[in-house]
Amino acid sequence: xxxxxxxxxxxxxxxxxxxxxxxxxxxxxxxxxxxxxxxxxxxxxxxxxxxxxxxxxxxxxxxxxxxxxxxxxxxxxxxxxxxxxxxxxxxxxxxxxxxxxxxxxxxxxxxxxxxxxxxxxxxxxxxxx
Numbered sequence: 001x002x003x004x005x006x007x008x009x010x011x012x013x014x015x016x017x018x019x020x021x022x023x024x025x026x027x028x029x030x031x032x033x034x035x036x037x038x039x040x041x042x043x044x045x046x047x048x049x050x051x052x053x054x055x056x057x058x059x060x061x062x063x064x065x066x067x068x069x070x071x072x073x074x075x076x077x078x079x080x081x082x083x084x085x086x087x088x089x090x091x092x093x094x095x096x097x098x099x100x101x102x103x104x105x106x107x108x109x110x111x112x113x114x115x116x117x118x119x120x121x122x123x124x125x126x127x128x129x
Contacts (some may be wrong), residue, residue, distance in 0.1 A: 001124040002026070002118070004034075004096045009123030012086055018125060020081040021073055022096030025118070028072075030054030031100045034079040035116055036070060038125070040092040047111035048094075049081060059110040064090075088129045093122040 002025030012018055022034060035050040049070040050059045058070050069082040083090065097116035101109070109115045 002061040004098050004118060004120040006094060006096045008118045009094060009125045011128065013128050014087055016086050016094065016127070017082070017084045020083065020094055020096075020123060020125075022079045022081070022120065023075070024077045024079070024098050026077070026098075027102075028053045028077050028079070028098075030104065033101055033106050033110070033115065034070075034098050034101070035097045035110065036081045037097060037113070038090075038092040038123075039095070039096045040089075043092075045095065045100075045113070050106070050110035050115075051079060052101075052103050052106045052110075055106075057103065057107060059107070061111070069078075077102040083125070086125075086127045088127050091125060091127050094125050095122045096120040 005023045008020040033061040039045040067085045073080045099116040
């Protein structure tokens with residue numbers, strides 16, 4: 001399985017919005033899950049959002065809940081991350097990751113990097129204060 005490909009990063013002022021897209025290299029079936037992670041300079045990679053395709057369930061880190069929305073994209077095998085009310089602390093490289101798991105497992109482990117087996121190269125998001 002090839003790497004997913006992210007797109008849509010850029011630079012925005014605080015309070016602005018961006019929409020990231022993740023194009024998976026394989027079909028996203030009922031056991032598929034897709035996660036969005038971000039990494040700021042000098043910090044560890046952290047989970048921000050995840051979606052289990054079969055269950056249609058979404059998950060968010062507390063730091064982005066209410067501002068970010070993860071959903072299946074308009075194009076087949078894509079997942080989007082709509083980011084609103086962006087703040088400087090949202091700055092970082094955003095990575096898309098894909099995996100396969102039962103929903104009962106994923107709902108507990110969505111933020112664990114081990115729930116994913118393929119990772120994209122990342123897209124940069126910069127929010128100016």
